[in-house]
Amino acid sequence: MANFSYVHEPDGSYTLRIAARGREVLTNPLCNFGTAFTRQQRIDLNVNGLLPSNVVTIDQQLKRVYSQYQGESDALAKYVFLNTMQDRNETLFYRLLTEHLEEMLPIVYTPTIGKAIETYSHWYHRPRGIFLSIDDPDGIEPALRSYGHSSEDVDLVVVTDSEGILGIGDQGVGGVAIAVGKLGVYTAAAGIHPSRALPVVLDVGTDNIDLLNDETYLGYRHARVRGARYDEFVDRFVQAIQTMYPHAMIHWEDFGAGNAHRILDKYRDEVCTFNDDIQGTAAVVVAAILAAVRRSGQKLANQRIVVHGAGTAGIGIADLLVQRMVNRGIPREQALSCFYGLGSLGLLRVGVKMRDFQEPYARSAEELAGWELDTPGKVELADVVRNVHPTIMIGTSAQAGAFTQKIVKDVASHCEHPILMPLSNPTRKAEALPADLLEWTDGRALIATGSPFEPVHFNGTTYTIAQANNALVFPGLGLGVAACRASRVSDSMILAAAEAVAKVVTSREPGASLLPRIDKLRAVSARVAIAVAKQAQTDGLATVELANPVQDIHERMWSPDYPKVEVV
Incomplete structure (x- = not known):
């Protein structure tokens, strides 16, 4: 079996089964609790002596890391701090992000992530995401397989080719950070478990001349590939996802204008797919x-x-x-x-x-x-x-x-x-x-x-x-699609998401916001998910019928707490 696995229990909770021992436990961010491991867990997992002796709670850890976060000098430094923290202890990272979502969303998402992507090759320190190259199309399935997921383990794949990143254009392989950032929002806002989502970048080259002349650039150094070869590569990727993870929604992110509509139109009636920019x-x-x-x-x-x-x-x-x-x-x-x-x-x-x-x-x-x-x-x-x-x-x-x-x-x-x-x-x-x-x-x-x-x-x-x-829409949409295992994302499901957000806003006072506050994002995401799942059912696209949509959606929303541990 894998060295660790998450099991979603019928009551909505998770059990973490760990077969790894020693330092391997502490280097995997999804099973590392750090100083919150109990004394018995430390003994059973052979990490006793690899951690300071005191056992603390996740709330005590949260106070420490939030203080460290506040001490960072600027927005980009805060982004790198959070990125490093996610690589160390993913549950604690999401606890911090969830509890301070309004404050931190501009750091892990727009606008700060744009600056991080522009300098990706300079601050890069640990791979996060799946890197697929047009120069190695045969490597698509092996690379996906390296994540160790079964066909039932993936609800969501966020993929970019990095041509239309935010307002800054072609950023080459650095665009992987936007896929990682989007998945962070899916988890913090809608409770998509981080183990059930894959961030992917399609490295098809770059037309960014500054990157091509930057000796630290980590992507392939050639102009962006277009035409039939590009289309064949994208199609091979889609077919691989369909074969390996048949229940996953493909979320297209920051593709260029010349490809975004074309790709969405090609696949929207064939696979469960969604373009966030459109x-x-x-x-x-x-x-x-x-x-x-x-x-x-x-x-x-x-x-x-x-x-x-x-x-x-x-x-x-x-x-x-x-x-x-x-x-x-x-x-x-x-x-x-x-x-x-x-x-x-x-x-x-x-x-x-x-x-x-x-x-x-x-x-x-x-x-x-x-x-x-x-x-x-x-x-x-x-x-x-x-x-x-x-x-x-x-x-x-x-x-x-x-x-x-x-x-x-x-x-x-x-x-x-x-x-x-x-x-x-x-x-x-x-x-x-x-x-x-x-x-x-x-x-x-x-x-x-x-x-x-x-x-x-x-x-x-x-x-x-x-x-x-x-972020007011896509997390809830992904949650709703995953909950009912929708086979497609219809226009009426997108419209149901929009109407669900609009209904949250009830104030007519002068100066009142037209949209919900970000600090209400989890509740908004739940409302969107319910509306999307119901509309999928109406459209005949839901493959799982939700007997009680409110309860079913609630149980699917992961909360960042350390789960029960089963040492195997």
Whole structure:
């Protein structure tokens, strides 16, 4: 048998069976309790004498490591501290993260993880994750097998090819850290047991010339492989996961715009798969929009929606909003007509080059014939705002300051409560700052952002700024899929997740956030999981029927406590 294994008991608890002895016990983060091992456990596992003599509780350990964390000099140092701690004692790491989730989420996830990925090859000290290379496709299954999991042991695989990391682009093999970070959030927020999830990076090369010329870079030193060879490699990976872990959901993370939609469309009807940048971002933004529309007393179908940055994320948001309208009886063409998407060549319109997934949103030449334009032949954001009078502006452009004072004031002059969402990450790429948006709209704007912002005080009111953080959606979605062993992830399951998040927000007080607080993340994740599992059942995609969804979801949520130990 393996040197250790976790057994999920019928009551929802876990038993850790350990066959390892001595130092091997202390070097495995999933079975190392450190100074919390009891005296008898130390004797049975042959670690007596390898630890300080005093036996402490996990709460005492927590106080010590939190004090150490607070002593780190900056955000990146805190990230490295937590990373090292996860490599030493995973249960204690998750206990610390869970109890301080609101404080630490920006460290283990956005925005700090972006800095960590940029310097991955410099601070790297211990491998975490599975590294699969396009130069060794025959090594895919052996590498997966090296983790020692059986076909029943894996609920989730997070995979990236690192081309579209956050707002910083191609980061080569360093993108493995985003997969590790995502799984950390799955565990802390939704209780996915860390032993049941795999982080994977597909090393297909990099077009980042700085990395190729960095002598410390740890990935393959050649340009990013594209075309048929890339597709064959991805397909071989998908088939390997299907064969080895047939119940696992494949979570695609930070693939480039040219591949993200294409890969999702290829596999979404074949395997259980989910793209967080497309579907997760869409779900959390839709949740914020639903809350905002409800607060403003309007109907979604009556909105005029501008998507500035109509790429992978932006079109994903639009698609889910269209689906919501269609589900409410609005004809699809009418729903599409509510949207004005802008890409690198301005407004998406017939005759302008665009990707396949953007084409449904192209406006006709006839419609634009009477528009007043700043520059003939070009249709930019200011032109769209002037001619359309939007009620919602979504920013996924990574163009800092794109929502200018003039543009925002134009929007606000035709709308009582404009819904403004500068979503681009990191903060330096945000389309506008919340404080400016509130000043330019006299406090009337309903705001959600991509990066976290401190509350804004304006005209005697404190405005809590909603962060459209995917962490409000994807952990619960993964938990719901795992609980009912869904065979696919449907659009209606994504929409159910968005609506579950929106329903948590009930306050209509001026300045209240459009989204739940991060410190409520475990409860939100549970609600999302229940909604997703129920929708999977309705869609005929659940292969396990949950007799009592609330209890079943609750029992699946692992809490970071040291489990019962069975020495074998």
